[in-house]
Amino acid sequence: MQTDDRPLAVGGADARWLAFVMQLTYCLLLGSAMIRFLLRHSDENRAPWVIALAVALTALYFLGPRAGRGATPWSPVRLAAWFGGIIALWAPLVLLAPSFGWVAVPLFFTALRTLPPRAAYGLIAVLTAFVIGAQLQLSARFDIDLVVGPMALSASATALFIYMQRQAARQETLITDLVRTRRELAATERREGTLAERQRLAMEIHDTLAQGVSSQQMLLRAAQRLWEADPGKARGHVDTAVSIGEHNLSEARRFVHDLAPTDLAGGGGLAAALYTLAERESGERLSVRVHVDEAGHGPLPELPELxxxxxxxxxxxxxxxxxxxxxxxxxVLTLTCLDDQVVLDVADDGRGFDAAALPEGPDGMRGHGVPAIRARLKQLGGRLTIESSPGEGTVVSAAVPLERREG
Incomplete structure (x- = not known):
């Protein structure tokens, strides 16, 4: 049971529909009571008073507060004055013509819709008492049904309205929760999109710009050391650093626009891009070779751009x-395309390390490289395998699943 002082209101279209039904009910009950009175008592002295009170009551009733969303609520004082006028007209009308007692039915709902709960319950009790008295006055003898009937009607009407109000409140709560959930979901998706874009940029920067800047730094330092002893070789290092800088600039423009890497823009596919990468990375200290393994599997198929x-x-x-x-x-870069997956192996003859001790996070032994590789493969449903031991080099193997080709 609601215990606060807010009206038991049903909002929106339901409120307008209920108000219309109650107004129609009022007109039917008042009209039938008026017809009954005029047919039986039109020649009595009280007839003019009954007609005047019925007209005044109807006018005041339809001047009451409107229902529905957007309607301006009345102040408690104005509501009290309006209902006081209703009772002041209806009570003597019932005393003069008891058949008008059933007009209390639409007044029940009006009280529940506009008054605070406690005031509405008290008013309904008063209206019910008047209806019982009117029915007993019309009856030639006492009948228990004339007492129980109006009480049951008022209790049922009140319970029905409270049920409707609670259903409307639950629906409004569900809608509010749904709207809030949708907003939270949209905010979460935006945050996830932002984090994914940050991760993408971090991987792109590490794999392209940071790598290129590192190479430029090494070349320029070598050029600085050789500048006086071997100017020609030093200028060669500078020219290579300039070439790397141009490539980095092109890469930066492309990944900002989410385009394919520069080495893939030539149209030769992944194998050609790997050869270009190997040529660019090869130098005095490191020789990079590429091997495309097509034995037993036919030519390398057209792989998805991603x-x-x-x-x-x-x-x-x-x-x-x-x-x-x-x-x-x-x-050595080895590219192998099987029926259901493509595998890229990167093997080196370096000092190696303990692969079992390699941390998962970006702050580990090899910076952002390994976590970035894992993140890329996770997006494609692939897997990363690292085989290494101290003094025996390293093999990094990245496998990406493909749709099975029909043979």
Whole structure:
């Protein structure tokens, strides 16, 4: 049972519909009572008073507060004055013509809709008492049904309205929760999208820009050391650094616009891009070779763009780790396409490390490289395998599943 002082209101279209039904009920009950009175008592002295009171009551009733969403609520004082006028007109009308007692039925709902619960319950009790008295006055003898009937009617009407109000409140709560959930979901999706984009940019920067800047730094330092002893060789290092800078600029423009890597833009596919990468990464300290394994599996098929881009970035990241951490002289990129997956192996003859001790996070032994590779493969449903031991080099194997080809 509601215990606060707010009206037991049903909002929106339901309120307007209920108000219309109650107004129609009022007109039917008042009209039938008036017809009954005029047919039986039109020649009595009280007839003018009954007609005047019925007209005044009807006018005041239809001047009451409107129902529905957007209707301006009345102040408690104004409501009290309005209901006081209703009772002041209806009570003497019932005393003069008891058949008008049933007009209390639409007044029940009006009280429940506009008054605070306690005031509405008290008013309904008063109205019910008047209805019982009117029915007993019309009856030639006492009948218990004339007492129980109006009481049952008022109790049922009140319970029905409270049920409707609670259903409307539950529906409004559900709608509010749904709207809030949708907003929270949209905010979560935006946050996830932001984090995914940050992760993408972090991986792109590590695999391209950071790798290129690292190479430029090494070349420029070498040029600085050789500038006086061997100017020609020093200028060669500077020219190579300039070339890397141009490539980095092109990569930055492309991944900002979410395009394929520069090495894939030539149209030769992943194999051609790997050869270009190997040529660019090869130098005095590191020799990079590429092997495309097509034995027994036919020519390399056209791979999805996302797979090509991811594997090329993985190769770039792996070579960056080789150059910065392995101390290797040779690295081999092996691309193998099976019926249901494509595998890229990056092997080096460097110092190696304990693969079992390699941490998962970005703050581990090899910076962002390995976590970035794992993240790329996770997006494609692939897996990463690292085989290494101290003094025996390292093999990084990235496998990406493909749709099975029909043979």
């Amino acid at each position: 797979v090509q881009s991811a594997l090329l970035r993985i190769a770039q990241g792996a070579l960056a780790n080789v150059r910065e951490h392995a101390g290797a002289t040779t690295a």
